[in-house]
Amino acid sequence: MKVPNKLYLGEEKLPTQWYNLRADMPEKPAPLVNPATGAPATLQDLTPVFCDELAKQELDDNTRYVDIPGSILDFYRMYRPSPLVRAYSLEKLLDTPAKIYYKYEGNNTSGSHKLNSAVAQAYYAKAQGLTHLTTETGAGQWGTALAMACGYYGVDLTVYMVKVSAEQKPHRKALMETYNAKVVPSPSDTTDVGRAILAEHPGTGGSLGCAISEAVEVAVKTPGSRYVLGSVLNQVVLHQSIIGEECKIAMDMLEEYPDVVIGCAGGGSNLGGLIGAYMRDRLTGKATPRFIAVEPASCPSLTRGRYAYDYCDTGRITPMAKMYTLGCGFIPAANHAGGLRYHGMSPILSKLYHDGFIDEARSYEQTKVFEAATLFARGEGLLPAPESAHAIRAAIDEAVRCKETGEAKTILFGLTGTGFFDMSAYSLYNSGQMTDYVPTDAELAQGFASLPSMK
């Protein structure tokens, strides 16, 4: 089959099951732990916070495939399958023998892959008879995605948005409100934890960790309400597996197999989803594609973090997860890839990296990332999100190496979303005013000091 510029699978090829990566892992990720008891978290520990079905998915390490409910498939069909694109123009610009493919998740109004899990979580909430959800959002992708899903299912939504993002991105806020969500800049005076953080750090611009703490508090205290989260969790990696499943079907149709699979990594939702179907091949001994995780140098959880139990939030009210982390007290520097500013990493991906199944993690400073984003935009005509541009940077570097060695590798990367809401950052880059920031060892040590001691 001649490889087209972009392959849109027909809707009849939309996968009808999510793939649970944990089922094929030789060693399972370490369990969530109840900080009060030090014991593995149970369903009873989780259901006050999460919807029942989602709590089950969170703890289920063994079911290999999970049927996607019909209503979720109906919503998926409004924007999925997403295209697999051959980056012919970029290949030409780089004069590389490599073949570059990307799976593009930005063709929906939320502008990113986050919608894949948002729809699932809103559906399960509705099915359980809940009337209200809370969540946090940083850059706004997750909040927008969840607002769309809740708008569709008629579930009320309160979004705690990292204050500095809410101020930098008023348009993201307006977008969520268009879908009927209530947006509260965090930290706020609407919660105990918010008031405490404000008292300690009056001028703070907030962080994802703070916003999570506020959203969880409100969910637990409000009848008919639960908390939902767009990354890090096992359930999210499960829902995002749709990306990799579609990708593999499309590449199989083209008789292509990636030598290397590259994804940006913040909390791990995109990377976990993208690599799923190919990691299955690797875990079951069918193939040995190479996996690369890419993160910002300003928030280097995989490349400079510790593999340890930690809280998922700054306020220390969530269960603890064993993951690569910079410490729940680490507050990342302002960075224009807001979606990657999180202190930890998905426990599944952390375990895969720790056990050598993810081959490499690398980090880039943001000017190098925007350089790649601009080159890509001019060649491929598509403006990438700064988060996605981390993967582009790595893909370009791999393709350039292929030019040097003469290898015609097949490179696959995840293009998670569009940069429409990141034009302030592009402006800074265009005018040469963008700066880089790499935390010092002393700053990292401060973060590590916030790690909880296990009982």
Added chain:
Amino acid sequence: MKVPNKLYLGEEKLPTQWYNLRADMPEKPAPLVNPATGAPATLQDLTPVFCDELAKQELDDNTRYVDIPGSILDFYRMYRPSPLVRAYSLEKLLDTPAKIYYKYEGNNTSGSHKLNSAVAQAYYAKAQGLTHLTTETGAGQWGTALAMACGYYGVDLTVYMVKVSAEQKPHRKALMETYNAKVVPSPSDTTDVGRAILAEHPGTGGSLGCAISEAVEVAVKTPGSRYVLGSVLNQVVLHQSIIGEECKIAMDMLEEYPDVVIGCAGGGSNLGGLIGAYMRDRLTGKATPRFIAVEPASCPSLTRGRYAYDYCDTGRITPMAKMYTLGCGFIPAANHAGGLRYHGMSPILSKLYHDGFIDEARSYEQTKVFEAATLFARGEGLLPAPESAHAIRAAIDEAVRCKETGEAKTILFGLTGTGFFDMSAYSLYNSGQMTDYVPTDAELAQGFASLPSMK
């Protein structure tokens, strides 16, 4: 064939010819006129302003199909064919027996259909050996599209952007700059006409007409430079015919035929492109679909304008076109569908409307348009541009009428783009602060007084 939510034609089905509507019109549109002589404009009149090939296309009323150059097809394949979507969710919300389809042109970084002509115009400039283009932009869709195309072909670009838009939409400016365009708020002190307008109206926020005058002046005075325009012109309607051609192929595959075709109309680029293939059926007696043009009540060229010769720009330096117009001196009120704020209408569409082939023109006030946009966004999950939402409003009204009469009509409308850069307008609407404006007869009379008297 079961109708999917969205039909993406394979790239092998991408039309390879544009359709020239004029070839099938029983009476041709009135010719452009050279204002200095009062005689029909010749190739020699046009080539100082336009690229040679585009000037030829402008004047060619007879060639029915025009081969699309291979390089343009290569670019088209990066984002086309665009999807034909069945609005199942909207149908359900309206509880209508009507079938609603829309052709969606927002799946590219420019966010609109404008890219279809931008690519063509940048290509012909490059092929002619030109090094620089100028243009104007209002809301920014056209400027962005042309910036992408010029970035791809390596042609320098200067965009005169209506000052009020440049101030309201700094992110649009940043987006164009990312693709290497130079953006100048208009009126500016970089041109004679700009300086004259500034002298007469010191505080003016500018208009499309002013920006056109500035861009034309610079193109004519700069060696190796030409002017390009994103709407109104015959050549643009030709390039945009790709929308209707694809649409007809897709609907034919589904064995569907629209009873009514609806498009928003500013200068006419979208409406002309969308209806082309179906208008061919009507002009050649094969079918009688009904056509509806929708415009803002604040800038009602078809519904309240005059069919007369007028300048295409405020500065009166372009050739004159016979069209429905509010007068080149008419300055439309601020309105959140910037792409529809133009005093005139494509001469082709004007003639079709005058001769009864476009059945109806209607106008809506903007709060009614945003009401439709919000309903659509929550149901279909897609945030429309305010321009496109004019067509949505009309499609909803048609579908509601079908519910009343019990008719199961097939409605097709053009969804020209996304509303990502219009969040300030959505914010206003969300907070109940959006107001409507309809020009008085006296205000229209002032505009008509600016119409040139023909020699």
